[in-house]
Amino acid sequence: MYPLAEPTDLLPSALKEYKARAIKREKAFEGRILSSVASLSSTMKANIAGLKTDVATVKTDIAATKTDIAGLKADVAVMKTDIAGLKTDVATTDIAAMKTDIAGLKADVAVMKPLLKRLEQIIISTGHSYISVKQPIIPDDELGRPGPVNPKQASQRASRGPGSELSFLPV
Numbered sequence: 001m002y003p004l005a006e007p008t009d010l011l012p013s014a015l016k017e018y019k020a021r022a023i024k025r026e027k028a029f030e031g032r033i034l035s036s037v038a039s040l041s042s043t044m045k046a047n048i049a050g051l052k053t054d055v056a057t058v059k060t061d062i063a064a065t066k067t068d069i070a071g072l073k074a075d076v077a078v079m080k081t082d083i084a085g086l087k088t089d090v091a092t093t094d095i096a097a098m099k100t101d102i103a104g105l106k107a108d109v110a111v112m113k114p115l116l117k118r119l120e121q122i123i124i125s126t127g128h129s130y131i132s133v134k135q136p137i138i139p140d141d142e143l144g145r146p147g148p149v150n151p152k153q154a155s156q157r158a159s160r161g162p163g164s165e166l167s168f169l170p171v
Helices: 012-092 095-126 151-160
Strands: 128-130 168-170
Touching: none
Parallel strands: none
Antiparallel strands: 128 168
């Protein structure tokens, strides 16, 4: 910029101008540095705040994970107990006795079927059937007994004796 010369060779006004420009450059440089430092400081503060938030979130997540793990361990313990109980149930179940009971029930049913069939034939042959929900008793007289369908049936009921109408309905 300036020719190489001793500062004493320069005019005093040029020297003042040189110093003023140097000071101005220094201040501008200092301003840029301060601005950069302020910007960097602001960015660092924001980053630190973000990191603190992230650390808090991670701590919360870790606590939640620990709780979840504890819950899973408890669930596993319950499952182990349930499995042990099922194994005990399987070991103590007397399947042979159950099969024997089922066979006995089947035999009972086989014996009862012909008896029920015979009872049904007796009821049909006497002209009566069981009282059922499908055949409600309709009170006919002041005592609340079912009324006769025809006079013949009324005489049959009378010959059976009192209370017999509670067991059978006329057909």
